[in-house]
Amino acid sequence: MYKQYKPYQVFLIIADAAFTIIVFIAMIQLRPFLPGRFIHPEDMLVEPSVYLAAAALWVTLGGFAGVYDLARLPFFGKQLGRITFAHLMATLVFAGFLYFSYREVSRMLVVYFALVNYLALLFTRYGLTRFLRSKRSHVRRTNVLIVGTSDTATSLARAIVDQLSSVYHIVGFVDDRSNLPSCLAGLCMGAIEDIPRLVRDNEVELVLIALANGEPHAAEKLVQELYPMPVRIYVVPDLLSLTFLNSEVDSVADIPVIGIREPLVHGTQWVIKRTLDLAVASVLLLVTWPLFLVIAIAIKLESSGPVIYAPERVGANGKVFKMLKFRSMIVGADKLQEQVVETDAKGKPVFKTIRDPRITRVGRWLRRTSLDELPQLINVLKGEMSLVGPRPEQPFITKTYESWQWMRLAVPPGITGLWQVSGRSDLPMHLNTRLDIHYARNFSLFLDLKILLKTILVVIRGKGAY
Numbered sequence: 001m002y003k004q005y006k007p008y009q010v011f012l013i014i015a016d017a018a019f020t021i022i023v024f025i026a027m028i029q030l031r032p033f034l035p036g037r038f039i040h041p042e043d044m045l046v047e048p049s050v051y052l053a054a055a056a057l058w059v060t061l062g063g064f065a066g067v068y069d070l071a072r073l074p075f076f077g078k079q080l081g082r083i084t085f086a087h088l089m090a091t092l093v094f095a096g097f098l099y100f101s102y103r104e105v106s107r108m109l110v111v112y113f114a115l116v117n118y119l120a121l122l123f124t125r126y127g128l129t130r131f132l133r134s135k136r137s138h139v140r141r142t143n144v145l146i147v148g149t150s151d152t153a154t155s156l157a158r159a160i161v162d163q164l165s166s167v168y169h170i171v172g173f174v175d176d177r178s179n180l181p182s183c184l185a186g187l188c189m190g191a192i193e194d195i196p197r198l199v200r201d202n203e204v205e206l207v208l209i210a211l212a213n214g215e216p217h218a219a220e221k222l223v224q225e226l227y228p229m230p231v232r233i234y235v236v237p238d239l240l241s242l243t244f245l246n247s248e249v250d251s252v253a254d255i256p257v258i259g260i261r262e263p264l265v266h267g268t269q270w271v272i273k274r275t276l277d278l279a280v281a282s283v284l285l286l287v288t289w290p291l292f293l294v295i296a297i298a299i300k301l302e303s304s305g306p307v308i309y310a311p312e313r314v315g316a317n318g319k320v321f322k323m324l325k326f327r328s329m330i331v332g333a334d335k336l337q338e339q340v341v342e343t344d345a346k347g348k349p350v351f352k353t354i355r356d357p358r359i360t361r362v363g364r365w366l367r368r369t370s371l372d373e374l375p376q377l378i379n380v381l382k383g384e385m386s387l388v389g390p391r392p393e394q395p396f397i398t399k400t401y402e403s404w405q406w407m408r409l410a411v412p413p414g415i416t417g418l419w420q421v422s423g424r425s426d427l428p429m430h431l432n433t434r435l436d437i438h439y440a441r442n443f444s445l446f447l448d449l450k451i452l453l454k455t456i457l458v459v460i461r462g463k464g465a466y
Helices: 003-033 048-064 076-101 107-138 151-163 192-201 216-226 267-302 333-340 361-369 376-382 403-410 429-441 445-461
Strands: 142-147 168-174 188-190 206-209 232-235 248-252 255-259 312-314 320-322 386-388 414-416
Touching: 003 048, 003 107, 003 267, 048 076, 076 107, 142 151, 142 192, 151 168, 168 192, 188 192, 192 216, 206 216, 216 232, 267 361, 267 376, 267 386, 267 445, 376 414, 386 445, 403 429, 414 445
Parallel strands: 142 168, 142 206, 168 188, 206 232, 386 414
Antiparallel strands: 232 255, 248 255, 312 320
């Protein structure tokens, strides 16, 4: 529900780690001038790795205590109790560690460090919440459509209006029944069957399903209809009979809801995965920029036209974005797609074949070495893709999806993934999709690292790349 605050979550984690290191170093230097038994700063110096360990300790325990939960970031009061608890726990653990490893470190130093670091962490949070409060009036609000007119739906609407009107804008209600209270009657926009049209016409980004008891089948059908659309979907928890790929319990103004189309990667896992993406993509771009120039020249020498090809692809939760690639086909290849489509033994279309005549000579080499995908590192930096994830799908292919296939869009698309390390283009299309869904269901950071290592071997062999 509060995904717009993810960049500030990353900022807060980095700020906590930085302040912890800075305050610890400063207290060591200031300790001789503070009350307490005199100890020379050189007698208290520890290995540089200890400073990093202190930062990691504060961030880790803060994460376990829920300090970085997105729903609390805009509210200083909601953070205060958790940051206090996490800080006390981190201080005790850090003091114990110093006692058993660096006993020469003054106990008063730990006290001063704990007090000043606590104030620094509070100052950071207070400043961030003030900034977010001032920024709200300049941020475009998220359009919300509420499905249902039950007491739960109306309570949800009132809570949003009273507490979250600066973040969310209710465009209206839909329901097959005409029982809206008089205070909300003017907001009824139609029946449930009208929802796809209403989502498109009103640029709805968030759908809250609050149907009355006994209507779970209508909600399940609605969720399947909305899967092809770039909207987030939440269900109030009285519909516990629904079973989906992954359900995340959240709240809207203290009213519990269940997230159906929320990213599977969230919390600490999202921070680690996003940090890995940014670090690796940045390093690779710095190292490979000369190769970018060589490839661009080779493409231009063989054929006229743009060096970069930016087709539309369907990303997480059905959101369409421009995926960057080195052009490996002739100009206008998209218009010839229907002429090269083949069918497999079961009559299903195969859109990628080894005999595709549209591929240029340089393009064939780029595809065989996977160098045509290098510009996607820019998509990773922009947050549109990840290093590891399901393949980015073409919009016209998603139009033929069955409802179960949309589950593969529950995580961000990746430059590499399970299907790339399991046969790549040699695999039938339906197996590609099942591998992507398997990844979405079984995501873990360990699985990401495993796929990255396997990708290196697959690229070297070049098997299935065309």
